[in-house]
Amino acid sequence: MQNISIADSPRRRAPWWFHLAGQLLQPWVRIRRDPAEPATLLKAGVPVCYVIERDGFSDALILDRACREAGLPSPLQPLAGTRRKRSVFALMRRDGWLFGRKRHRSPNEPLGQLVHSLEGMPDRDIQIVPVSIYVGRAPNRDSGWFSVLFSENWVMVGRFRRLLALLLNGRDTVVHFAEPVSLREVLAESGELPPPRFARKLARVLRTHFRRIRAAVIGPDLSHRRTVVDDVLRAEPVRAAIAATAAKEKISEAKAWRRAQKMMLEIAADYSHPVVRSATFLLSNFWNKLYDGIAMHHFDKARAAAPGHEVVYVPSHRSHADYLLLSYQLHMSGVVPPHIAAGVNLNLPLIGPILRRGGAFFMRRTFKGNAMYSVIFNEYMAQLIDRGVPMEYFIEGGRSRTGRLLAPRAGLLSMTVRAFLRAPRRPVLFQPVYIGYEKLMEGKSYAGELSGQPKEKETLFALLRGVGGLFKQRYGHVTINFGEPIELTPLLDAASADWRSASADPDSRPEWLGGVIDRVAEKIQINVNRAADVNPINLLALILLATPKHAMAENDLLAQLELTKSLLLELPYSDRVTLTPMDPAGIIAYGEQMGWIRRIKHPLGDVLDVEGEQAVLLSYFRNNVLHLAAAAAWVACCFLNNRRMSRASVQRLGRIIYPFLQGELFLAWDEEGFGTQLQATIDFFVRRGLLETTGEGRMLERAPGQDDSAFQLRMIARSLIQAFERYYIAVAALAKHGPHVLTAAELENTCTLTAQRLSLLNELNAPEFFDKALFRGFIQKLRERKVVWTDESGKLDYNSALDDMVRDARVILSREMRHSILKITPGGERDVVTDEIALEPAAPVPPASSTDADTSAELHQRHVAAEHEGHRAQAVDATADAGEQEGTQGDLPL
Structure with a gap:
């Protein structure tokens, strides 16, 4: 057989009519090759035979042109060493007609x-x-509505419809060249398989390949919704649930079946490719008017990990725009949009059917008291996973009102894992996604809900009213970052070596299953945070909200922005975290442009501040990235009320507090890793002059309170101080009441009321400070750490570790704040205040030198300047340094 190289292969001249058709079609077709240089895939000197999915004259024209433009052998030339007149054939072929009789042509x-x-x-x-x-x-966005009707789908359309598709959509033609298959190697691997059987087997493999590529490009081949509904209703678990409902309620099985069918129709999506493409067409204009741009990072890594997996997208949930944005970006990037689990409250007139055809399937907020609904929904999820349909759901259960990731709810995760265990044919891959905004459409309603206002019910009128006011504001940029994917199989392997045996019994609930689900949920939230985006608004919120009046002199703000950016760059939280490229001056200008901050002109230097209501809204964007500054904030907090501490003390106390921070912020480190991060952070502060080392690096010391470096350290510390205040409220309330007095719910309520009152007395414009969910999470973490537990009567008991936490709080919190909390907190007979005062030094320790103390004139001058620039805290700390109210000049005796 003659070997023909790619470069030297002779190109057979096409028939005149083929050449004419190609010339007529050329203005209407624009080809994009994938990959761009397919010649690099081929082996030189080996004849090439192309296989296309469907027979068609237009496909032959497109293939010939794509090969010509790529410098590949022509599909029209005879295949060397065979009797074939063409080097191409199709797997799916139309039936031809010969002398009036139908002739079936097999791809085999x-x-x-x-x-x-x-x-x-x-x-x-x-x-x-x-x-x-x-x-x-x-x-x-330039396509017409008519073009959508003739876009690519799973149906083998007729010649006329294909012609219309080329005329309308030919400029968006994709030709995907797969890796070549060596026929000799495949034949050798098949062993002694007879040629006819081998041909059938190879045809099946090629059909599977084309289905997989088509599913990845335009979505899975889903049957009509009624077919899916019928499959679910015929499933054995659903039939058993129908029978059980009929027996329990003493109704006929036919009536119970109709009820199940109604439930299924309420749940099921009705995915429509034309509707998805139409929605994409509309959303292109909508996003362009609403946002200044949508950026997507690390998508290539996510796409590379997806093939062969059942992909479940698990994004952060901060806005109703989340699922629309993610589906839109996936579709525009060449990936099929997922089916999305949505609350049944969104199944509104007009809107619900559109969402359903876009892939939304609806679920009730609770399954309690309705066993049949629970079985049906579980079976529907299992059907989607079995068919390889990509899915998306929000494990937080609802939108975050505070900007933090919420504690995960494992219901849908549990259904996914159990469905995989039942039929582990395609491995499950969870894909965390971080979605970051610069302004939220729901911002004001979130602030109102946190302040006690009832949540507004979703209605069509409310939605239309909200959409009408959207374009009156600027919403800036949106960033979608794809986190590190999580494979389910390795987690199952780690939990149980024989987990595959669980698939034998679909109703089994092995002991290790709950732990796997909890681990998956935690890893998802951690990996979402590891893919955070730090935009200009996040940085401004992180810094300005750390000041008492939410105001800073422009020079100080520029310096703090530069320091914070350097910290995030030199000590990266993760390789998937992205950071705004703007310089500090550009960040300030952008914040003014977006209306988040205002400039107050002053002869001694301009001041940038945040107004009251804006400060509440801005706290949302601080909370988005609070976890990135957690290690730095802890180190800085250790020097709020202390001039000197040892490295060992910072580390030891950090290990004590870390589990609670980790539970609240879903931090990525283990305790050892957090200790390493603390050491790196201390070294960074030393390099930047915020801390000094003595005693061969064992002791750390900050500058006096009036120094700029001490001010910068204080700003970093205060980004996290409210978390420690909440922790102190909880442990102080429990210690003040004593053991065997409060239930967990009563303690949670006491903490919430105390935080609300403290917020009113101290003008804290941060509604999440008294968020009940944060107190609930902290109390749960105390239980996990065996610091507290429930006695036989349901009351909370605790050990001496709780009293140690109360005493250790003096390292971080000022005496004034601790006493204010203890005074406000309702309690029983135990006098925690007296216990704590006894721990204070009998007399202040004098400064190490006269230079550490400010004169009264200097203090007065410092105080006036601070009032001008919103630095009240600087004046307070300068006074604290002069009298050494709380700190010591040696290491704390901890």
Whole structure:
């Protein structure tokens, strides 16, 4: 057989009519090759035979042109060493007509010819190249509505419809060249399989390949919704639930079946490719008017990990725009949008059917008291996973009102894991996604809900009213970051070596299952945070909200922005965290432009501040990235009320507090890793002059309170101080009441009321400070750490570790704050205040030198300047340094 190289292969001249058709079609078709240089995939010197999915004259024209433009051998030339007149054949072929009789043409025939050509010729080979051709996969913003109807789908359309698709959507044509398959190697691997059976087997493999590529490009081939509904209702668990409901309620099985069918129709999506493409067309204009841009990072890594997996997207949930944005970006990037679990409250008139056809399936807020609904929903989820449909759901259960990630709710996760255990054919891959905003559409309603206002019910009128006011504001940029994916199988392997045996009994609930689900949920939230985006608004919120009046002199703000950016760059939280490229001056200008901060002109230097209501809204964006500054904030907090501490003390106390921070902020380190991060942070502060070392690096010391470096350290510390105040409220309330007095719910309520009152007395514009969910999480973490537990009567008991936490709080919190909390907190007979005062030093320790103390004139001058620039805290700390109210000049005796 003659070997023909790619470069030297002769191009057979096409018939005149083929050439004419190509010329007529050329203005209407624009081809994008994937990959751009497919010639690099081929092996030189080996004949090439192309395989296309569907027979068609237009596909042959497109393939010939794509090969010509890429410098590949022509599909029209005879295949060397065979009797074939063309180097291409199709798997799906239309039936032809010969002398009035229908003639069926099988794809196995050309495969059989190729196999036969290699018989007795061990040195010969043929490389088979599967080529997928898609016309009009994704109409863009310039496409018309009519174009959507003729975009690519799963149906083998007629010639006239294909012609219309080329005329309308031909400029969006994708030709995908797959890796070539060596026919000789495949034949050798098949062993002694007879040629006819081998041809059938190879045809099946190629059909599977084309289905997989088509599913990845335009979505899975879903049957009509009624077919899916019927499959679910025929499933054995659902039939058993119908029978049980009929027996329990003493109704006929037919009536119970109709009720189940109604439930299923309420749940099921009705995915429609034309509707998805139409929605994409509309959303392109909507996003362009609403946002200044949508950025997406690390998508290539996510796409590379997805093939062969059942992909479950698990994004952070901060706005109703989340699922629309993610689906839109996936579709525009060439990936099929997922089916999305949505609350049944969004199944509104007009809106619900559109969402359903876009892939939304609806679920009730609770399954309690309705066993049949629970079984049906579980079975529907299992059907989606079994069919390989990508899914998306929010494990937080609802939108975050504070900007923090919420504690995960494991219901949908549990259904996913159990469905995989039942039929572990395709491995499950959870894909965390971080979605970051610069302004939220729901911002004001979130602040109102946290302040006690009832949540507004979703209605069509409310939605239309909200949409009408959207375009009156600027919402800035949106960033979608893809986190590190999580494979389910390795977690199951770690939990149980014989987990596959659990699939034998669909109703089994092995002991290790709950732990796996909890671990998956925790890893998802951690990996979402590891993919955070730090935008200009996040940085401004992190810094300005750390000042008492939410105001700073421009020079101080510029310096603090530079310090914070340097900290995030030199000590990266993760390789998937992205940071704004703007310089400090650009960040301030952008914050003013977006309306988040205002400039107050002053002869001694301009002041930037945040007004009252804006400060509440801005706290949301501080909380988005609070976890990135957790290690730095802890180190800085150790020097709020102390001039000197040892490295060992910072580390030891950090290990004590870390589990609570980790539970609240979903931090990525283990305790050892957190200790390493603390050491790196201390070294950074030393390099920047915020801390000084003595005693061969064992002791750390900050500058006096009036120094700029001490001020910068204080700003970093105060980003996290409210968390420690909440912790102190909880442990002080429990210690003040004593053991066996409060239940967990009563303690949670006491903490919430105390925080609300403290917020009113201290003008804390941060509604999340008294968020009940944060107190609930802290109390749960105390239980996990065996610091507290529930006695036989349901009351909370605790050990001496709780009293140690109360005493250790003096390292971080000022005496004034601790006493204010203890005074406000309702309690029983135990006098915690007296216990704590006894721990204070009998007399202040004098400064190490006279230079550490400020004169009264200097203090007065410092105080006036601070009032001008919103630095009240600086004046307070300068006074604290002069009298050494709380700190010591040596290491704390901890």
